[in-house]
Amino acid sequence: MFQAAGHIFRLTHAAWVMAREGVFSDVDPAILPPVARAPLALAKLIARRAQGNTGSRLTRAMARLGPSYVKLGQFLATRPDIVGMNSARELEQLQDRMPAFPRAEAIATIEQAFGRKIGDIYAEFSEPVAAASIAQVHKARIADSAGDREVAVKVLRPRIERRFARDLSDMFFAARIAERYSAEARRLRMISVVETLARGVRMEMDFRLEAAAASEFGENVAEDNDFRVPAVDWNLTAKEVLTLEWIDGVALSDIAALKRANVDQPRLGRVVIQSFLLHAVRDGFFHADMHQGNLFVDANGRLVAVDFGIMGRLGPKERRFLAEILYGFITRNYQRVAEVHFEAGYVPSTQRVADFAQAIRAIGEPIHSRKANEISMAKLLTLLFEITALFEMKTRTELVLLQKTMVVVEGVARTLDPHLDLWATSEPIIGAWVREKLGPVGIVQDAGRGVASLGRLAGQLPDLLDRAESIARRLSDAEFTSNGERLRREPRESNWKWVAPWVVAALLAVVLLVR
Structure with missing residues (x-):
């Protein structure tokens, strides 16, 4: 009873903040059940005059509500089937930046984790160089028998686990209510959405798991010439502390610096696309947060990824699904694209393959009638999500994360080369995989x-x-x-x-x- 009252109180506060920011201003009352129309009218009444579209208003509201909601907003950016493509693109801009906590608190966390004084661990330990909702990063120097080297030290924010546990409990409560009364919420699997968010946050708050992800990812790409991952220092990694090799490079977000360094941007754009596809279809393990801030180019021209808190996995079935879907679009084999959906069990058998193939053709043909630099993966995914609902295809969270990551990766690559031909760049990776895995061998x-x-x-x-x-x-x-x-x-x-x-x-x- 008291627990439910607490959920309702905190959720009411969150709804108030969103209403004040105008998040609900553009909602059509006709699509809501009668019981929800009066609250919607009240929300529109209290909304202050807000600038921007619904997505930008939602971004501002999430930022006001604190770290848990910032994470929710970032996660919803991977679910345009829920918030819409425009809002998802706005939420991508939601910066996970929080005020830094004192260096002394970070030192206390490190000393407790390792049972040693900070001077016995690091020869130098800087003030925070970056701060986010879960952790902050310090630059440090280690001097030991292995040599003198610089490292990045990620330290968990104090008392953050309790805050996330409370807010996630509220979100579960809201999701259960939504699925009880809304068929659309059940189709979108709102409880599953919160479960995925909660699982991701739990993994992000245990840096041993992030270290394991970085280590596995590094082993997968060890033989790749154009991509690398910073090494993990396992001796200085614990649940609350992660120590990685410090990366000296130019961030892909700094286009001016890339130009000053004479980086071949079109080549780098191709490396971004092809590396992601290679990790997804070859390894079934990919970086699911490949925005410009997490990508650097080193002095040797190699792409370097950081921040491994959000990773995606694909099983053999999903990898085959991805490869055949992309290859079907590349080769305009829409019948095969439709058949793959049915073979994978993603579309109910009550639907007809021919009808689904027709819908897929409606998506694919406009792509091939345009120039390469006019093709928008975001528009393609918008149409795919519309067809998903039309053919009663239930949401597959692992595929939505993959598809949304593809949109982010495409955006990064197009920033580097506005004329990038996405399909021609993808074909060598996807075509080779299809020929190897689905051919005689x-x-x-x-x-x-x-x-x-x-x-x-x-x-x-x-x-x-x-x-x-x-x-x-x-x-x-x-x-x-x-x-x-x-x-x-x-x-x-x-x-x-x-x-x-x-x-x-x-x-x-x-x-x-x-x-």
């Missing part, structure tokens, strides 16, 4: 994996059958009277010798169907 590899799966299953069958027989005997040896008393009887002769072949056949059939 890929078929043989899939068959080999299928045989290996059957071998593992065959090895497990005797144990599985023994367990099943044991359970069946226990069930068949026990009977119950009407008042619940248990009676025993002599065990019957097992019939599993007749059942086993059918079980084996059924399991093999399932494996083959799954493959």
